[in-house]
Amino acid sequence: MKARSPHVDEQHLTEQLGATGLRLTPQRQQVYDVLRHKRDHPTAEEVFMRAKKAMPEISHATVYNCLDALVKSGLARQVTVDRGATRYCPNMHEHGHFHCDSCQTVFDVDLPTQAMPLPKGFEAAHFDIAIHGNCPDCAKKK
Amino acid sequence: MKARSPHVDEQHLTEQLGATGLRLTPQRQQVYDVLRHKRDHPTAEEVFMRAKKAMPEISHATVYNCLDALVKSGLARQVTVDRGATRYCPNMHEHGHFHCDSCQTVFDVDLPTQAMPLPKGFEAAHFDIAIHGNCPDCAKKK
DNA sequence: GCCAAATTTAGAATTGTTCTAAATCTTGAC
DNA sequence: GTCAAGATTTAGAACAATTCTAAATTTGGC
Numbered sequence: 001m002k003a004r005s006p007h008v009d010e011q012h013l014t015e016q017l018g019a020t021g022l023r024l025t026p027q028r029q030q031v032y033d034v035l036r037h038k039r040d041h042p043t044a045e046e047v048f049m050r051a052k053k054a055m056p057e058i059s060h061a062t063v064y065n066c067l068d069a070l071v072k073s074g075l076a077r078q079v080t081v082d083r084g085a086t087r088y089c090p091n092m093h094e095h096g097h098f099h100c101d102s103c104q105t106v107f108d109v110d111l112p113t114q115a116m117p118l119p120k121g122f123e124a125a126h127f128d129i130a131i132h133g134n135c136p137d138c139a140k141k142k
Numbered sequence: 143m144k145a146r147s148p149h150v151d152e153q154h155l156t157e158q159l160g161a162t163g164l165r166l167t168p169q170r171q172q173v174y175d176v177l178r179h180k181r182d183h184p185t186a187e188e189v190f191m192r193a194k195k196a197m198p199e200i201s202h203a204t205v206y207n208c209l210d211a212l213v214k215s216g217l218a219r220q221v222t223v224d225r226g227a228t229r230y231c232p233n234m235h236e237h238g239h240f241h242c243d244s245c246q247t248v249f250d251v252d253l254p255t256q257a258m259p260l261p262k263g264f265e266a267a268h269f270d271i272a273i274h275g276n277c278p279d280c281a282k283k284k
Numbered sequence: 285g286c287c288a289a290a291t292t293t294a295g296a297a298t299t300g301t302t303c304t305a306a307a308t309c310t311t312g313a314c
Numbered sequence: 315g316t317c318a319a320g321a322t323t324t325a326g327a328a329c330a331a332t333t334c335t336a337a338a339t340t341t342g343g344c
Contacts, residue, residue: 059295203326
């Protein structure tokens, strides 16, 4: 079991951002911490509000900038489960998102994206899989 | 080879909408025709502009209303390939969307959604699969 | 320490979508 | 056919999510 310091993987962040020509800044670290801390697929607005608690000066545009920086450098994923605000997720393992239509929760689910057969010539860089339905709890209640 | 009248499947539209408690109106038919006519996954704004050509009086809100009506009654799908405007598609066969990062085109691709293994208890109603990468043409050019 | 480049900030602007209230159209009951 | 109830459309306002802008600040290399 690994202990985690409040600022996880500082070096890892620097490397990943650096490889994309970006710097690690306190704001980017803060936004990343927010994503890591509560993995409930928050919207940019939610990230903004959470980051503001630890860093009251942070601005709206910066949160978007930081999220984009994290996504570009492979530290977070941008998830769209439905119309409305985009959500973010620090789980870089290939996975899909199950969206419960009843309680609105978003769950990470493993999926065999390796096995996805594409027509000849298509080169897939990234899968974005959203599944809608009922989660076990809500399915039971019906 | 089936000949198609300009207004396809009028009866089918009436039935599908009717089953959801909705009526077939000229506007809904027009919006559906737009979707059927050019299957390039237009945004609501694009649908609006195309529908306006045949029906200059049609309003913005009506296009959204019609698109929602079509989606609710299973005549069209709402597709999100990335941040930005939602796109629409009249192909109701289970399929995924391949988004070319280079030329921005969206392709329909068949995918074995039947075979998607979900954790126990989850009940999937609908899959929304967006794949990002390069299409055959753009892949060749690199 | 100084400079150039990157980043952050507040707020305005833009874009995409939904809401509102009034007018119009349908449908079914008579 | 006529009428009332309900659904739909319309224009435009309102709202929400995101991007842009220009000035100030920070950072890293020399």
